[in-house]
Amino acid sequence: MSNFNDNIKKRYTVSNxxxxxxxxxxxxxxxMLFLLLMNIINGAFGYVAxxxxxxxxxxxxxxxxxxxxxxxxIEILESNLSKGLIRRYNFENPLIDRSKxxxxxxxxxxxxxxxxxxxxxxKESILGRNAxxxxxxxxxxxxxxxxxxxxxxxxxxGSQASVPELAGIRTAILGSMMIILLTxxxxxxxxxxxxIYLKEYATDNKFTRFIQVNIYNLSGVPxxxxxxxxxxxxxxxxxxxxxxxMFGYGDPSTANGRTILAAGMTLALLILPIIIxxxxxxxxxxxxxxxxxxxxxxxxxxxxxxxxxLPHSMDRIMTGTILAVSRAIGETAPIxxxxxxxxxxxxxxxxxxxxxxxxxxxxxxxxxxxxxxxxVAAAAILVLLVMLLTMNGFAIFTRNKISKNxxxx
Amino acid sequence: xxxxxxxxxxxxxxxxxxxxxWFLFICAAVSVFVTLGIIFILGKESLLFFREVxxxxxxxxxxxxxxxxxxxxxxxxxxxxxxxxxxxxVAAPLGLFVAIYLSEYxxxxxxxxxxxxxxxxxxxxxxxxxxxxxxxxxxxxRLIFGQNTVDIxxxxxxxxxxxILILPxxxxxxxxxxxxxxxxxxxxxxxxxxxxxxxxLTVVVPAAFSGIAAAFILGLSRAIGETMIVxxxAGAGxxxxxxxxxxxxxxxxxxxxxxxGDISYNTVDxxxxxxxxxxxFFITLTLNIISRKLVKRFQEVYD
Numbered sequence: 001m002s003n004f005n006d007n008i009k010k011r012y013t014v015s016n017x018x019x020x021x022x023x024x025x026x027x028x029x030x031x032m033l034f035l036l037l038m039n040i041i042n043g044a045f046g047y048v049a050x051x052x053x054x055x056x057x058x059x060x061x062x063x064x065x066x067x068x069x070x071x072x073x074i075e076i077l078e079s080n081l082s083k084g085l086i087r088r089y090n091f092e093n094p095l096i097d098r099s100k101x102x103x104x105x106x107x108x109x110x111x112x113x114x115x116x117x118x119x120x121x122x123k124e125s126i127l128g129r130n131a132x133x134x135x136x137x138x139x140x141x142x143x144x145x146x147x148x149x150x151x152x153x154x155x156x157x158g159s160q161a162s163v164p165e166l167a168g169i170r171t172a173i174l175g176s177m178m179i180i181l182l183t184x185x186x187x188x189x190x191x192x193x194x195x196i197y198l199k200e201y202a203t204d205n206k207f208t209r210f211i212q213v214n215i216y217n218l219s220g221v222p223x224x225x226x227x228x229x230x231x232x233x234x235x236x237x238x239x240x241x242x243x244x245x246m247f248g249y250g251d252p253s254t255a256n257g258r259t260i261l262a263a264g265m266t267l268a269l270l271i272l273p274i275i276i277x278x279x280x281x282x283x284x285x286x287x288x289x290x291x292x293x294x295x296x297x298x299x300x301x302x303x304x305x306x307x308x309x310l311p312h313s314m315d316r317i318m319t320g321t322i323l324a325v326s327r328a329i330g331e332t333a334p335i336x337x338x339x340x341x342x343x344x345x346x347x348x349x350x351x352x353x354x355x356x357x358x359x360x361x362x363x364x365x366x367x368x369x370x371x372x373x374x375x376v377a378a379a380a381i382l383v384l385l386v387m388l389l390t391m392n393g394f395a396i397f398t399r400n401k402i403s404k405n406x407x408x409x
Numbered sequence: 410x411x412x413x414x415x416x417x418x419x420x421x422x423x424x425x426x427x428x429x430x431w432f433l434f435i436c437a438a439v440s441v442f443v444t445l446g447i448i449f450i451l452g453k454e455s456l457l458f459f460r461e462v463x464x465x466x467x468x469x470x471x472x473x474x475x476x477x478x479x480x481x482x483x484x485x486x487x488x489x490x491x492x493x494x495x496x497x498x499v500a501a502p503l504g505l506f507v508a509i510y511l512s513e514y515x516x517x518x519x520x521x522x523x524x525x526x527x528x529x530x531x532x533x534x535x536x537x538x539x540x541x542x543x544x545x546x547x548x549x550x551r552l553i554f555g556q557n558t559v560d561i562x563x564x565x566x567x568x569x570x571x572x573i574l575i576l577p578x579x580x581x582x583x584x585x586x587x588x589x590x591x592x593x594x595x596x597x598x599x600x601x602x603x604x605x606x607x608x609x610l611t612v613v614v615p616a617a618f619s620g621i622a623a624a625f626i627l628g629l630s631r632a633i634g635e636t637m638i639v640x641x642x643a644g645a646g647x648x649x650x651x652x653x654x655x656x657x658x659x660x661x662x663x664x665x666x667x668x669x670g671d672i673s674y675n676t677v678d679x680x681x682x683x684x685x686x687x688x689x690f691f692i693t694l695t696l697n698i699i700s701r702k703l704v705k706r707f708q709e710v711y712d
Contacts, residue, residue, distance in 0.1 A: 015606035022514055025506035026523065032573045033530050039545045040537070193436030201430055202437070215440050220627070220697040221690065222634025224661050225447060227668070228686045232450040236674060269443050276440065302429050330534025333636035333661070337668040359536045366540045366641055374544055381537050392532050396525060
């Protein structure tokens with residue numbers, strides 16, 4: 001008997017031990033998310049050592065530029081910058097007509113040119129402040145330290161630049177948004193249409209089952225394969241169409257299919273299976289009585305779908321679509337294959353423009369060797385995550401609200 | 410037969426109804442065209458590639474150096490498998506444990522907090538995971554194993570982070586499989602005096618085995634097709650090595666690097682990425698089909 005009791009004790013000890021292991025595994029998983037977010041925040045803020053290319057003291061001995069008046073500042077500009085640049089400035093707006101603050105900012109940007117020579121992450125900045133001050137004093141005696149948030153208004157509205165502290169993501173955000181709008185315009189009607197056909201019209205025959213299996217398999221195809229498909233079909237095969245040459249945009253001889261249109265269509269194909277699967281789930285949730293009610297008052301099949309089934313399931317369809325679209329926003333690999341653009345600082349003007357997107361920028365900045373670009377990438381990731389979390393949060397919130405409402409009804 | 414004998418509801422042929430139905434049918438058929446398109450494009454360009462390169466060399470040579478016309482897929486495939494297996498080594502046990510915790514141990518309240526967190530983890534773009542691998546995992550590995558052992562770019566770091574990426578996927582499918590096991594089985598084992606662990610491990614997990622296997626296979630397939638993490642963290646340049654601390658380019662990493670460089674059409678380089686794509690497509694498709702079959706099996710048993 002004592003042997004049996006010992007055995008029970010042992011079994012429960014083992015059981016409790018594994019309970020701890022399971023809980024621990026879950027904590028590890030949650031901790032990973034925390035670590036990931038912390039790592040990004042860590043990169044997006046921190047001290048930077050800024051060094052001027054030309055010290056103000058070299059221009060005026062006191063080092064205080066405010067003492068100079070406008071004509072002196074213009075003189076400084078003219079003596080330090082190339083003739084062509086001055087001519088361009090004069091062409092845009094004659095220097096003499098500009099206000100003193102404008103001239104001052106030009107002097108600042110073009111002549112003094114403060115550059116980040118070294119950056120530190122948030123953790124180092126908080127824990128090793130003294131070491132940073134000491135290091136800067138030793139290595140960069142002319143630099144001054146400044147706490148910088150890489151995520152700042154200038155970053156959001158600035159265009160691409162070759163120096164990290166001036167780089168911005170306006171072009172990328174515009175590119176992402178235009179592509180997403182196109183993606184929705186293609187994928188939403190086709191996806192919902194396909195779901196309606198499969199759930200409401202199709203009879204359970206071999207062909208329908210084949211389509212269903214096919215959709216399931218498509219949803220598992222790696223995204224980079226869609227990139228290859230888009231490259232061969234949209235970029236290369238349909239070049240006159242996707243480059244806009246067919247519609248008189250751009251020069252046909254330099255036509256290039258690597259445009260927003262091609263990217264939008266590729267991403268539409270990518271999220272199509274997800275939208276179809278989600279929309280089918282939504283339609284399945286509509287009670288059969290809804291349809292009977294429609295037929296009962298003499299509606300045709302389509303009238304029933306349009307006036308009863310779709311309104312009843314639209315919230316679920318939208319939720320599923322938002323989740324699919326948020327996947328498209330973060331998708332990088334197929335867009336890199338399609339886009340292949342390296343440096344784009346011009347805003348996309350129409351769907352036949354070349355483009356860059358937020359994930360592409362993050363990819364390029366992360367893969368640069370200069371550590372400052374990692375900080376820029378971290379700031380861009382924060383913007384991307386905020387965008388995605390807002391969308392996902394909205395979708396999850398709506399879903400929970402729906403299921404609560406349905407339960408209370 | 411006179412006209413009045415025709416029932417009133419048949420007098421108005423409803424052409425638009427059938428037009429709409431045809432339109433919806435075409436929408437559904439688009440997905441088939443996408444599949445055909447993928448197979449056609451990959452097949453066509455691969456054929457052009459295999460006209461230049463013998464298929465035997467492609468599958469057996471351990472050198473991938475397009476500059477000197479060496480096209481052996483093994484180094485790329487090897488590093489793809491290395492990263493994927495490292496990822497599975499993280500995601501399989503962790504995913505199984507988390508799923509068991511969520512399905513068997515956690516209270517409703519805890520589950521309502523944890524599931525959205527896992528969904529957030531699943532919704533984070535892969536390029537962000539790539540950043541994480543490069544700026545966190547790699548320095549951590551170099552700190553633990555030493556700067557000399559671990560390269561700046563290495564497959565271990567990419568694989569570990571990939572494990573975190575596929576963790577939510579593995580967890581959610583495994584949890585579904587565990588949940589599908591009828592409660593009566595658990596009650597029967599409690600009735601025999603089993604502890605919670607014994608009920609979970611000896612009854613629930615074996616009963617959900619095919620579903621769990623499906624989850625693992627789907628996770629593996631996702632890992633093999635994953636691109637951005639390996640493109641950022643695993644390094645550029647094919648390298649036939651079994652050392653996870655060395656840099657080695659994967660199938661997907663190579664495709665993204667080459668196509669990102671504005672290649673010209675009708676070159677062997679251009680065709681080669683499609684041949685690699687075809688290989689990738691076949692591997693992932695096979696795994697997905699197996700996983701689908703397994704899922705069906707556990708659905709059939711308990712539904």
